[in-house]
Amino acid sequence: xxxxxxxxxxxxxxxxxxxxxxxxxxxxxxxxxxxxxxxxxxxxxxxxxxxxxxxxxxxxxxxxxxxxxxxxxxxxxxxxxxxxxxxxxxxxxxxxxxxxxxxxxxxxxxxxxxxxxxxxxxxxxxxxxxxxxxxxxxxxxxxxxxxxxxxxxxxxxxxxxxxxxxxxxxxxxxxxxxxxxxxxxxxxxxxxxxxxxxxxxxxxxxxxxxxxxxxxxxxxxxxxxxxxxxxxxxxxxxxxxxxxxxxxxxxxxxxxxxxxxxxxxxxxxxxxxxxxxxxxxxxxxxxxxxxxxxxxxxxxxxxxxxxxxxxxxxxxxxxxxxxxxxxxxxxxxxxxxxxxxxxxxxxxxxxxxxxx
Ligand code: NAD
Ligand code: GLY
Numbered sequence: 001x002x003x004x005x006x007x008x009x010x011x012x013x014x015x016x017x018x019x020x021x022x023x024x025x026x027x028x029x030x031x032x033x034x035x036x037x038x039x040x041x042x043x044x045x046x047x048x049x050x051x052x053x054x055x056x057x058x059x060x061x062x063x064x065x066x067x068x069x070x071x072x073x074x075x076x077x078x079x080x081x082x083x084x085x086x087x088x089x090x091x092x093x094x095x096x097x098x099x100x101x102x103x104x105x106x107x108x109x110x111x112x113x114x115x116x117x118x119x120x121x122x123x124x125x126x127x128x129x130x131x132x133x134x135x136x137x138x139x140x141x142x143x144x145x146x147x148x149x150x151x152x153x154x155x156x157x158x159x160x161x162x163x164x165x166x167x168x169x170x171x172x173x174x175x176x177x178x179x180x181x182x183x184x185x186x187x188x189x190x191x192x193x194x195x196x197x198x199x200x201x202x203x204x205x206x207x208x209x210x211x212x213x214x215x216x217x218x219x220x221x222x223x224x225x226x227x228x229x230x231x232x233x234x235x236x237x238x239x240x241x242x243x244x245x246x247x248x249x250x251x252x253x254x255x256x257x258x259x260x261x262x263x264x265x266x267x268x269x270x271x272x273x274x275x276x277x278x279x280x281x282x283x284x285x286x287x288x289x290x291x292x293x294x295x296x297x298x299x300x301x302x303x304x305x306x307x308x309x310x311x312x313x314x315x316x317x318x319x320x321x322x323x324x325x326x327x328x329x330x331x332x333x334x335x336x337x338x339x340x341x342x343x344x345x346x347x348x349x350x351x352x353x354x355x356x
Contacts, residue, residue: 116147135185184262
């Protein structure tokens with residue numbers, strides 16, 4: 001097995017994504033290589049990741065003579081709000097972080113989104129490096145520069161596009177990930193296969209993710225890189241990455257965020273594809289294939305939430321444009337289509353959606 005891969009993202013400011021083993025240990029050297037010097041580092045992480053990797057990293061950096069400080073916030077989506085961003089700003093202020101310094105986001109998607117947003121807005125923009133430690137963060141949230149936080153009114157409603165300067169995915173960190181959190185990331189991998197890559201979907205369907213983990217991570221990153229390069233600001237093609245997400249976000253909100261993002265996406269993909277089959281958009285059996293694939297990684301494929309409540313939540317989706325929502329539907333596995341629906345037609349569109 002190849003143990004190291006680099007994917008370069010050619011956005012306004014190009015950057016590399018490194019995928020491999022043992023990369024956390026190499027992080028100081030990689031940062032020095034990136035900068036050509038040793039900038040001051042502001043590490044942002046959460047209360048689960050800090051004892052596993054944060055403290056060690058901080059000690060290593062300090063031993064090597066780096067100026068580095070760490071801010072730790074309570075783990076979980078409930079921390080992803082403006083109050084925590086304010087605390088991060090106070091940390092930056094205490095540490096006198098300037099535009100020549102570097103923010104390091106060490107953790108899952110919550111850390112990456114929140115620290116990235118703080119970096120994007122502190123002094124109108126300080127560069128940052130993503131060091132994702134969940135599968136979801138490696139293959140999705142750390143790639144493409146979407147940063148932001150939640151409001152009580154909905155997820156990710158405040159944010160900024162701010163590309164990282166480097167992304168370092170040390171797959172060894174996935175070894176400490178709880179099975180359920182790993183599965184959240186698998187839902188996003190299934191999404192990439194379903195919309196863009198039938199071969200990837202086939203491999204996941206055959207239950208071969210663990211055997212090909214590094215390859216699958218690199219492939220998902222590459223698929224996202226190709227989409228983001230064509231539509232950095234999410235005005236068209238990038239919406240394909242939202243397959244299953246409109247319903248997924250609606251489910252997360254319905255369950256007051258006790259349902260994880262990955263589980264919401266898994267249910268969303270199956271429900272939407274079931275509705276599309278009934279309308280003749282997607283060939284029969286597709287929802288069943290997605291559901292079977294999700295189930296073998298322990299992901300749910302249905303939810304008892306009432307459809308009218310979900311539709312109501314969908315209307316708050318930030319992808320809504322005027323009276324229209326753009327759904328991502330499948331022509332077949334590996335081939336998507338953007339499908340606008342009038343908001344008022346959504347309940348009828350989804351009616352009877354499978355609760356698999
Ligand atoms: P998360 O960051 O909350 O991490 C899940 C849990 O795993 C947390 O408790 C965390 O502390 C713990 N954890 C992280 N790494 C660990 C490790 N190596 N070992 C043990 N525990 C570890 O959640 P997530 O699933 O990584 O990310 C979800 C977030 O990502 C959501 O807020 C979602 O909106 C966002 N997201 C953003 C984008 C984007 O493009 N920016 C894309 C998809 C999702
Ligand atoms: N996760 C969706 C996107 O990055 O556009």
